[in-house]
Amino acid sequence: MSVTSTTTLDSQLTATWGSANTYADVPMVMSGYTSRLWPHDCQPQFWSKYQVWEWLQQVMDMHQIDASSIPFQNFDMDGHQLCSLSYQDFIRAAGSVGPILFHSITELKWSGQYHVEIGQMDIKPENRVKNDLFFLSVNLEIYDPTIHPLAPAASPTPSSPDIKRSYSRPHQVKKHSPRGTHLWEFIRDILLNPERNPGLIKWEDRTEGVFRFLKSEAVAQLWGKKKNNSSMTYEKLSRAMRYYYKREILERVDGRRLVYKFGRNARGWRETEK
DNA sequence: CATTTTTTTCCTGGTT
DNA sequence: CAACCAGGAAAAAAAT
Numbered sequence: 001m002s003v004t005s006t007t008t009l010d011s012q013l014t015a016t017w018g019s020a021n022t023y024a025d026v027p028m029v030m031s032g033y034t035s036r037l038w039p040h041d042c043q044p045q046f047w048s049k050y051q052v053w054e055w056l057q058q059v060m061d062m063h064q065i066d067a068s069s070i071p072f073q074n075f076d077m078d079g080h081q082l083c084s085l086s087y088q089d090f091i092r093a094a095g096s097v098g099p100i101l102f103h104s105i106t107e108l109k110w111s112g113q114y115h116v117e118i119g120q121m122d123i124k125p126e127n128r129v130k131n132d133l134f135f136l137s138v139n140l141e142i143y144d145p146t147i148h149p150l151a152p153a154a155s156p157t158p159s160s161p162d163i164k165r166s167y168s169r170p171h172q173v174k175k176h177s178p179r180g181t182h183l184w185e186f187i188r189d190i191l192l193n194p195e196r197n198p199g200l201i202k203w204e205d206r207t208e209g210v211f212r213f214l215k216s217e218a219v220a221q222l223w224g225k226k227k228n229n230s231s232m233t234y235e236k237l238s239r240a241m242r243y244y245y246k247r248e249i250l251e252r253v254d255g256r257r258l259v260y261k262f263g264r265n266a267r268g269w270r271e272t273e274k
Numbered sequence: 275c276a277t278t279t280t281t282t283t284c285c286t287g288g289t290t
Numbered sequence: 291c292a293a294c295c296a297g298g299a300a301a302a303a304a305a306t
Contacts, residue, residue, distance in 0.1 A: 181304085183281075216293085227303095229282080235294085240281055242296065257290070257294050 044108045047079025059104050060097075070094040183240050184249050186223055187211075188262070188269045209262035209269055216258060 047055070056075055074093035075082065082105060090098035190197050191211055200219050204210040213219055216234035224232025241260060244250035248263040262269050 227281085232282085236282060236284090238295075239283085239297085243280075254295085255290095 044079045044105060045083050047082065049076060049078050052077060052079055052082050055104075055108075056101070059101060063097075063100055070097050181226075183223065183237070184244055184262075184266055185268075186226060187219070187241075187260075188266065190219065190222075191269065204256075204259060205261075206271065209266070210253060211260060211262075212256070213258040213260075 044052075044055070052075055053072070056070075056072060060070070071093070085093070085102075085105075087098075087102050090102040092098070094101055187201065190201050191203060199214050200222070201211055201213050201215075204212045213234070216238075220232045220234040220237045223237055224230055241250060244263070244266075245252050248265045250266065251261040251263040253259045253261045
């Protein structure tokens with residue numbers, strides 16, 4: 001293969017997101033979206049201890065903070081208790097990471113849209129480690145816009161002995177697509193996180209679910225980063241996108257290049273989900 | 275561990 | 291010409 005354009009998208013991306021990813025003290029406040037996706041009753045207030053644990057892991061992951069830097073024991077509580085903690089409580093419980101956690105939970109509280117699946121979750125410590133290594137191995141230091149609030153994120157799950165699917169409820173969560181590891185979800189999550197989406201993809205028609213890639217190669221690069229595949233290209237990514245037509249996850253939009261449209265089988269992108 | 279689903283690679287050929 | 295779009299094939303990766 002001939003390595004054609006080796007234009008460093010890295011620099012382009014890092015330049016765009018720049019230092020915004022260094023969380024000295026909660027810089028960007030996501031005041032952006034007012035969406036209320038996922039009508040799930042998975043608001044932090046109702047989280048189980050286990051879910052609180054997951055949330056912790058995810059936040060740590062997305063900020064690339066070593067999980068051992070905060071005493072998890074301090075968060076041995078359920079969602080209700082977690083939500084009642086004050087900013088100071090967070091500082092006390094997690095030190096310098098406190099603000100980040102506080103910011104995260106605050107966001108989740110008012111937007112009530114996290115969506116963690118308590119059903120079946122593979123619980124393997126290895127996954128955690130694998131994820132951490134993944135992040136560490138990534139040369140780019142860009143902030144992955146897809147791992148925030150509504151994104152289930154790549155991080156599968158940490159291990160937690162007892163509390164597995166303890167949560168009662170006749171028919172557990174029916175969803176069977178954990179992590180947001182699918183391409184279309186990745187794309188969706190970028191669209192849903194405008195604050196951290198430096199013009200990579202843009203809504204063309206928000207209510208119709210039409211969007212357009214502004215920086216095709218950059219998105220491919222980001223996708224590749226997530227899949228730990230540095231040779232991802234838009235050419236290849238787009239092939240995968242085209243397979244979604246058949247499954248009606250995407251609808252074809254011809255004529256306009258780099259434009260796609262969510263189909264009836266794509267969920268979670270509407271501002272006011274059913 | 276086997277099967278099925280998704281994604282990745284590669285490619286030929288057409289289009290903007 | 292460069293950058294896309296369309297799909298077919300086949301292989302690799304992920305799920306289940």
